[in-house]
Amino acid sequence: MSEKQQSGVNKKMSRRNFLAAGGAAVAADALIIASVPAPLAAQASAPARYPESRGYLVYDSKKCIGCTACMLSCSLTHYGYQSLSLARIQIMQDSFGKFPNDLKISPCRQCKYPVCVTSCPVGAVYVDEANGNVRRIDSKKCVGCKTCIKMCPQQPHRTIWNHIEKKSSKCDLCVDTPHWNEKGGPGGKQACVETCPMKALKFVAEMPDQKETDGYDVNLRNNHWLNLGLVDNSKVIPPRQAAEAAGDKTTKINGNAE
């Protein structure tokens, strides 16, 4: 990745200089306190500092079955092994919980105002103009200070700590998947989308509604889903059952099995 391909707005500080300035962890904390409010304030007054990403992951949290296959494919294609902790999309479940609050999905939002980019003290987080403006982390530059993780405004944070490499990571829409035979990124394929057996993840080119916290959580279900008896409102009658109630006997309901 050349410097030209990165957004030029980040502070340019080498790993050596940064560490020499007092150590990554200490410096990171200091940076959070001292420098972060300024970029955040700047966003409010000058919102269009970065070109928008030309790709986003949206999801249907009511369609997700929680198999975590998206997480495993994410770590597999990026790292060559499987791990939930290293996955750049997280599925969190409470088996005892009440639908729909029993499950949460948290992919990176490819934010319009990417705090991870603005807050990185070494310029490792950048907007990849050569790949659809995807917000990415250059692991060679990352010094492992975790600033991007601490500054991610989402909960849970979408920048992921790789405890093995001691680096931050984040969703790159599969731009860099050395362990997959497919081309990723905007215009390509995403491992999580391709793997999801429920088609509960989708790549879209248009930016989802940024004003709503759940603007990325969309309805990807059709009548076939309703016919499984999976409704999100008790007043909904699946088309199949409605047809039966109307006297259409062409479909049969068979007995129970064990």
Add this chain to the structure above:
Amino acid sequence: MAGGYSGKILRVNLTTKQIGTIDTAKYEEFGGGHGIGSAIFFDLVGDQLPFPAFDPRNLIIMIASPFSGTSVPGSGRCEVQGLGPMLYPIEWFGHSNFGGRFTAQLKFAGWDGIVVEGAAQDPVWINIVNDKVSIESARGIWGMDTWDTQDEISRRVLPQLKHGEWAELSNDANTTQVPAVVCCGPAGENKSRLGALLHGPGSQAALCGFGGVFGSKNLKAISAIGTGVVPIADPKALMDARLWFRQFLWDVDNPREAERFGGVFPYTLIGGSPSGGNILNRELPLTPARAAACASCPRGCRMRLSTADSNESVCAGTMMINVDGSVKFTRQGNDLMQKYGLGHWQLRPTMNYAMLLYKEGVLGKGKQIESDIPFDREGTFDYAAAIMRAIALREGAGNELAEGAARLAEKLGRYKQDVDSGKLKLTYWGLEEHYDTAIAAEWAFGSILGERDLMLHMIANYPIHWMAMSGDPYLTAEETAKLYADAMVPYQGDVFMVDYSDGPTGIYSDSTVKLVAWTKHYEKFWIGAGGFCGWRWPMCITNNTADRRGPTPQAEPRFWNAVTGKNISFADGMEIGHKIYTLDRAIWCLQGRHRDMEVFPDYAYEEKTSGYDVPMYIDGKWQYANGAGRTLDRGKVEDFKTRFYKFEGYNPENGYPTRATLEKTGLTRVADTLQSKGKLG
């Protein structure tokens, strides 16, 4: 060990409080899961057999597979092994199995499995957090139901974790996941032979009574959580295989022939659509719900409801308790069964037998077995709650019922009378008849030649029987037979393996010998050692593809080789399955197994069956038929067994494995032990 394995198995001795490891590589030849578990059981206690299931020498063995924690579809199961107190007349070395996230978390914690030995002096639970393992006091947890137990243990393991947030687990590593806990309930604590293990709200290891074994060891629970990785030998090949597998899945947005079978439940059985395993949310108005999957499963047969009742329970977990006129109370009744940790599959015959004894005046107030269980209120929630509480806590008559129907009948001196007459259909090893014994050959023979109910729906039950039952099968009987004959490597080409007639090529034939052998070998390796789900695998046919072919036998070795880096064929896996089955059989022989015990009750030979729809080859033509009116022929069954033993390399006189067979499969040390005990065939 290139991929799929962590390299070490956790070994915990509750008597000595020692925590050690076993090198997985020592047992790699057995694949994983059930295979490694059987080998460890034999090595640790085989020469001490027989001894009782509640003896501290008994083991609880839970070995993951190379697939656990990977994206191999339908591999989220956990195999549990040990002597099973539920089984009758001998507490056979048995296995049970549950879904969820436990084996995945065990692998992420860096372990290929866990072996528990001995018994603790006071109640404990085992805490696995990555490589840190400790035996913790269960004070304040012992006595809790299975749901509260999991909640409390999760809180103790990760008090800082909030749903939807990251928590630092150890060594600078984070997780958003909750600990995976498997535990017994009050039933297990009280050493009920119906005691199950629970993971999550509804995932049961229901058979064999391992909840009771937990209780006998003063072991309340095992918790696992990890932040590590599962190595994959060929990541690109695994990703390609996973995406190749999509063609065999039920397409949620545009399913093939979505309207063909009607009803949610039939097409979840036949086509593998999501959610249909929970039968308690099909009547209008529907309760809002999601389909919910075990780790890596592309099917998601479970549900989680907006009311949070019957969450993650499927099939028997949603149908053993019936409260008349109330779906809501029926769900809650089944949930109560899960909370008590009562094994659903044996609860029903036990409750039914109790009712029979009540109606016959044997059980009740002032009767031979004194009881204040309100049998006269059958069908109410109060009745269900009272009898389950009695069994779980061994209160009053519950103390007798907790022994299970078989041992209660024996105590009353009426076992033979009630079972042989068919009043109490305990068809194989004290367990209730599941499918038609006279027709469903692989199920019946596979059970009696095993140690428990076969419980493998995907061999022929869902794909063939339920397809035929739909009234609109997508394959003719002949087409089904041909596709199965293609898929059933290494016996491919024999269409009569799925001829369920009682004619020359039917259930007593050499073709069915191969069907049963194929079933046992697949059960032991691809499901038992591979961790595959019996509701997903094998897939010899499917309506999700244009040519109706399923992924079996291509998928299994493709996934195995991608994950492990080995180069085995489907037939190689089946050969390992034969080896594992032979080892299991050797263990049963050390416990007292003889071919004379492998017999069905008299009713199977005398009571005419009501039928079971499957392919049959009758008068030179294939057809779907149900065989109604058939009874088993005792002589033909015995002749079938003789040919089966020979086929598998066992002595037909007694069913014992021969030295030649054991040595050929690399089990020479097993042959030596059998010989020293006079059990060599």
